Amino acid sequence: MAAVSNITEFGNGVNVTDVLAAGISPALVKSNCMMALMYTESLPQGSMTAKLTKRGSLSAASLAEATALAPDANGELTDTSVSATIAKCAVVSGVSVEQGQFGNITADRIAAEHGAAIGRFVDNDALSLFSGLSTSVTSTNVLTIDDVMLGQFNIFASECPNKEVPLKAVLSHRGHYNIKKEIVNSGASVWTNQSFLDILAGAPQSNCYVGSLGPIDFYATSGHATSGGDTVQAIFHPMWAFAGFFAPAPITWVKEKGAEGFYTEYATYFFYDVLEFNDLCGVKLLSDT
Amino acid sequence: MSSPGCCIWPWGHKPLILHNLMAQNDAKPRGRTEVFETIVQPKQETLQYLTNWKPPQHAYILFETREWHLKHEGERVQGTGLMTLNAESRPEIAHQIEIYLSKGFRLLHYGNFPKFSHKNPQRASKALHYSQGAGLNPWDALEKYIQQKMQSDIGWESERTAMENELNVLKQKLAQQEQKKAVRDQLTPQKD
Numbered sequence: 001m002a003a004v005s006n007i008t009e010f011g012n013g014v015n016v017t018d019v020l021a022a023g024i025s026p027a028l029v030k031s032n033c034m035m036a037l038m039y040t041e042s043l044p045q046g047s048m049t050a051k052l053t054k055r056g057s058l059s060a061a062s063l064a065e066a067t068a069l070a071p072d073a074n075g076e077l078t079d080t081s082v083s084a085t086i087a088k089c090a091v092v093s094g095v096s097v098e099q100g101q102f103g104n105i106t107a108d109r110i111a112a113e114h115g116a117a118i119g120r121f122v123d124n125d126a127l128s129l130f131s132g133l134s135t136s137v138t139s140t141n142v143l144t145i146d147d148v149m150l151g152q153f154n155i156f157a158s159e160c161p162n163k164e165v166p167l168k169a170v171l172s173h174r175g176h177y178n179i180k181k182e183i184v185n186s187g188a189s190v191w192t193n194q195s196f197l198d199i200l201a202g203a204p205q206s207n208c209y210v211g212s213l214g215p216i217d218f219y220a221t222s223g224h225a226t227s228g229g230d231t232v233q234a235i236f237h238p239m240w241a242f243a244g245f246f247a248p249a250p251i252t253w254v255k256e257k258g259a260e261g262f263y264t265e266y267a268t269y270f271f272y273d274v275l276e277f278n279d280l281c282g283v284k285l286l287s288d289t
Numbered sequence: 290m291s292s293p294g295c296c297i298w299p300w301g302h303k304p305l306i307l308h309n310l311m312a313q314n315d316a317k318p319r320g321r322t323e324v325f326e327t328i329v330q331p332k333q334e335t336l337q338y339l340t341n342w343k344p345p346q347h348a349y350i351l352f353e354t355r356e357w358h359l360k361h362e363g364e365r366v367q368g369t370g371l372m373t374l375n376a377e378s379r380p381e382i383a384h385q386i387e388i389y390l391s392k393g394f395r396l397l398h399y400g401n402f403p404k405f406s407h408k409n410p411q412r413a414s415k416a417l418h419y420s421q422g423a424g425l426n427p428w429d430a431l432e433k434y435i436q437q438k439m440q441s442d443i444g445w446e447s448e449r450t451a452m453e454n455e456l457n458v459l460k461q462k463l464a465q466q467e468q469k470k471a472v473r474d475q476l477t478p479q480k481d
Contacts, residue, residue: 049384085384121378131372132389135357135365150359157363227371228342275385279392283359 020104032119033208033221034126034274037168038242043086043271051081052243052277082275084245090269091117097262107266111252114268118250124223126274127170129242130234130284131225133276138230139287143175145182145213151235151283152216158280160237166217169235175287176210176220231289236282243277246270327351327398329442331369335397338371347377348401348428350386350435355393376402380419380427383434396439402428 044050059074091114099105135154137147148169155167171179180200183191190196199211199218208219216235225232236242250270257263276282325342335353344351354370372394376382380402390396403416405426416426 082388083384085381087379087381089378125375125379128373128375131374132354132392132394133356134354134392135359136370137359146361150361150363153363154357154359154365225373225375227373228338228340276388 027116029116030120030123030222031206031208032123033170033219034123034242035119035244035246036207037170037219037236037238038126038244038274039239039277040244040246043245043247044084048086050084050086050245052084052275054080054082054278056080082243082277084243084273084275086245086271086273088269088271089118089121090267092265092267094257094261094263094265097264100264107254107264110266111268114252114266115250118268118270120223122246122270122272122274123221126242126244127221127223128225129274129276130170130232130282131227132279133234133236133241133282133284134279135283137283137285139285141288142178143171143233143285143287145179147285147287148179148213148216148235151285154283155235155237155281160240160278160281162237162239165237165239166212166215167235168217168219168238169233169285170208170219170221171233171285172224172231172287172289173220173222174289175231175233175285176218178287179213179218226289227286229289230286233285233287234282235285237278240278241276241282242274244272244274246272325398329353329395329397329439331395331397335369335371338369342371344398344400345373345375346401347375348380348403349399350374350376350382350396351398351400352389352394353397354389355395371397376428376431380431383431386435386438390438395442396435399432399435402432404428 039052041050056078058077061069061074063069093110093114095103095105095107095110135151137150139147151169152167156163176199183197183200196213199213202211204210204220208221210218210220212218234241247270250268252266252268255265255267257265322340324336325339325344327339331339331353350373352372352374354372356368356370357365358368358370359365372389374382374385374389376399386396401412403412403419403426405413405416405420407413407416416428419428420426
């Protein structure tokens with residue numbers, strides 16, 4: 001049947017277009033994981049470099065009766081240090097006067113996005129420290145619980161202090177999945193105990209925490225370095241493996257530009273450094289990417 | 290410059306193709322076996338990690354690590370590995386290089402440093418941006434520092450090659466002398 005003519009249709013009117021719906025999806029980006037899992041200090045004053053001291057120790061020796069003992073290497077106390085050099089990371093955005101006048105991207109929103117971008121940058125910088133650890137466990141294929149426990153064993157065997165503090169395993173999402181899969185596929189009686197199923201039953205938290213397995217807290221995130229076909233993850237002690245120096249907060253400058261193009265420049269910077277503190281307090285875990 | 294000069298490889302110009310590498314390494318099947326070529330020659334053990342290794346898209350520094358490999362049952366085996374240091378947005382990382390060198394790591398390679406003359410305009414503009422208008426590219430300083438640190442390894446290799454060549458010439462001379470002596474002994478009549 002032919003279309004009816006001369007009907008007043010929707011297109012005949014002047015209608016409101018592009019109405020914003022209530023739903024707003026956040027950006028699909030990672031959240032910050034590492035900054036809370038390391039020893040932290042505020043920025044050094046008067047210098048861009050700070051030294052973290054690593055205490056040495058002495059050795060005792062047995063001594064026969066009526067024997068003198070001169071000072072020797074056993075009694076020479078030597079401290080060492082690692083140096084942090086503060087760096088700046090920054091992000092700059094320009095918002096046109098049209099966007100400022102008619103748009104809905106506010107200065108608050110820009111500042112918040114700058115902060116989030118800087119957070120991710122620092123987080124990835126911290127994740128890249130895993131590659132520098134001198135002890136590694138390479139999975140045959142995918143990550144297994146035994147691989148993680150081997151790392152735990154080495155940290156304990158290295159006499160890392162504060163063993164009462166749960167170690168942190170920061171895995172890729174695939175590593176996390178493979179650990180859960182191993183639990184599901186295992187017929188071992190240990191997995192009938194509810195207290196061991198936290199990693200399987202719990203929902204991921206905003207700080208990337210995904211659950212615990214005995215005395216190990218697991219975190220899953222993205223942004224790990226890769227080596228060949230492997231992702232470089234790690235298990236480490238949160239107090240002694242890595243260290244960070246952080247400014248209290250990012251600082252945002254707002255500057256209005258005229259001759260350059262009528263826009264408002266938002267420039268945010270953040271001073272920080274992350275570094276390895278004690279190599280033996282962490283083990284890198286390499287498994288299929 | 291996306292990678293260091295093409296003609297300074299101390300161990301040959303073409304990438305090594307190790308067809309039998311998979312037989313040596315029981316780790317993971319990786320298809321084609323092409324070893325990434327580095328400025329400083331890696332140890333034999335490290336070749337397995339450089340097999341099909343793809344350099345990152347960002348500015349990087351590649352180290353050969355000295356590390357303990359933890360085997361199952363808790364056995365520890367001394368070996369090597371690879372580590373990549375990201376230098377993309379942070380050219381002032383000489384102190385981190387020092388930390389890793391002090392741990393016994395070796396500088397193997399670097400690449401993708403932003404340069405004023407980079408063919409990719411975005412990379413060139415990044416180098417200009419970081420130069421703060423002073424015309425000094427901070428990645429140039431980093432490159433110079435890395436080359437200085439690599440020099441001993443590169444120099445050692447060329448020195449070893451020169452000495453090996455010298456040794457080969459001397460061996461040839463010795464062989465010629467021994468041959469002449471053998472001929473002379475044959476021609477000299479034996480006394481009864």
